[in-house]
Amino acid sequence: MLETMINQAVDIFRGTFLTGDWIALVIAFGSVLVASLLMRRGGQIGSMTLLALVLFALGGYLRGFFRGVSPEGVSEGSRAVAQLEQSWNSFMSLSAGSLLAYFIAFMVFILVLFSVRSVLSRG
Secondary structure (H helix, E strand, O other), X not given: OHHHHHHHHHHHHHHHHOOOOHHHHHHHHHHHHHHXXXXXXXXXXXXXXXXXXXXXXXXXXXXHHHHOOOOOOOOHHXXXXXXXXXXXXXXXXXXXXXXXXXXXXXXXXXXXXXXXXXXXXXX
């Protein structure tokens, strides 16, 4: 059970942070950077990880909205709703293990950036 969770976390980590998709990488690192900069103490790691995941999801939604080509006769509002439905369906299709793996991967990066920031601010 634990080995399966660790393998899934490593796969999510690789799929999110080590792919060639530069836009997704910028969105992920941007959300982690914002969360680590807003974090004031180590006890906030859970809420800051949740914030980073929400920012990552929002960035993915906006990427899909601005990247999608609007067919002729389709308004921007209906395209936004269609993208929102697609994003919601993608979220609902994630398993609990995948959500936990995303949480762990983002938490590790936030802790690393927070630790670096803390060490540099003391120096």
